[in-house]
Amino acid sequence: MDTARYTELFVTESREKLSEISNSLLQLERGESSESIAELFRAVHTIKGMAGAMGYSAVAELSHEMETLFDRLRSGVVKPNAAIVETLFAASDALSEGIDDAVNNPDRSADIVHVVSRLREHTEETPKTFTAEFTVLQSAPQASAERSVRHVRIDSRRLDRLMNLIGELVIVRGRLNDITARIGDAGLEDTAVDATKLIASIQAEIVASRMVPVWQVFDRFPRLVRDTARNLGKQVDFHIEGKEIEVDRALLEEIAEPVMHALRNALDHGLETAEERAASGKSPAGRLTLSAERDRATVVVRITDDGRGIDPALVLGRARELGLVDAGTSSLSDDEVIRLISRPGFSTAREVSEISGRGVGIDIVDSRVRSLGGSLDLRSSPGQGTTVTMRLPLTLAIIRALIARLDSELYAIPLTHVVETFQLRDGMMTTDDGRHSIVVRDESVPAIRLRERFGVTGSCEVLEQVVLVDIAERRSGLVVDEFLGQQEIVVKQFDPVRDAPQYFSGATIMSDGSPVLILDTASVI
């Protein structure tokens, strides 16, 4: 039988099952046995059936062995204990690897002998003469059932192609609107308006069809948190909130890594050991929360811990050592602390641990989030904990941007961070030691003349315009020559010029076919 076309279905569905297995094992470990064992049994049973059909014998064999042990646990002949749970975690890791190998490296035969023999040791705690009463599983409605809405599975590449096509269509729409404006025919204008509306609806539908709930990635984290906390000898009470929030599939895959880094950081640097916590009157288990929340066209992901927080004195000391602040500096503002710890290579960890503390913490998270068109914020109060906030666009492919002109060049400024725009009137801007600032409603904010930043010579002959942006709750004004309006742009990645300052996150094509650079607002500021 030609099984090739089933591979994708197999991969998707077995990943879902692996995710369920991971969650159910964590429940089992917490002592919530009966329901989780029933789910575990069904999940490995499904994987076994699929693997059998695909001819993945190692996967089928391993899932069969796991199923046998779950069957014994279910019938109560074997009682769950820490050693069994540990073996099951190892087996589910091996199963996951086995699935990857079966699909991607069919020549490599997964080594399952060891884990199978561990499973059998537990299984054979049963008297050999025992015949399990095989009863049909019945269970109360479960979490996964709530999630199941009627779906049609579509090859994700097809959605990517559709998204690309709609991107091209958006460009053509722009061109159509330009031509229509030039010709000035009423009938043509009406048609162009209709076409524009329809294209917008199609685009919205396609964007929506690419949306997936964050649990598809967040479900990996409970296991990671458990293992990491274990390695560190810490206790943690981990919660996930807003699992059902939906974001673009491509974005979700991209945020997995920065979220993982932030969680590891929180576990390693943020949370204290049970003894330290007890000494400061806290509960022995640290609380760690990962939440997702929708805020207009952005998604806000927060990682909050109730650990020791960031000690500004420690940051200051390290900054002095590295020569990042003047020797005379005696205190740091919150913003300065954040800016310092986001610098590549900055770490106050006294020793490098396996988990983090190699100086690849916050700066990696920061640069990843920024490259996705988002922003990172970090708030900490010593002794109380730290919150890392990532604000991200809902989709990566199409964004709304402000088109601005500097001399004869156009630039796109993503609206994600734009608060407002206004005209720069005489006397609004003051300059001190080469640094500009503007007073906006009694608040002085730093201002950046993009002409100066990008080395555009000459001066602006009209009244300049200011874009007020807000990145991680810090406001700044970007000064440009003129605005040409707001529009949706299709983001095209590009390779930055070597050694040039990285002020741009990508490029887009305008309706007349000309390329325009997309400003990476955070790096300009």
Next chain:
Amino acid sequence: MSHTVLVCDDAVFMRAMVSDILLQAGFEIVGEAENGSQAVEKYKSLRPDLVTMDIIMPEMGGIEAVREITKFDPQARILMCSAMGQQALVDEAVQAGAKDFVVKPFQPSRVLEAVQRVLG
């Protein structure tokens, strides 16, 4: 006229596989169910000529679904899809009213033979 089939399995993968085998043999797939209670509900509304039924499913298992369906329609033609080593369950399903069974992993020819026996 081609026979109508309701395919019941909690795995999309398995439903796709069974559906493909039957579609290629000229059957019409009128519905899919991902658990026993959906299977019962859909049987009542669709009245298919044939049901393929997985045994292990969430919410309501396949055997329970066979009982419910045959209670509603004693003439229902249900083919059980079992994994290896489930002989005891298959026997139970047959007692509950299932007409025949096939064992996973499926061989298309075996599936079709069994289907013919059930419909025969």
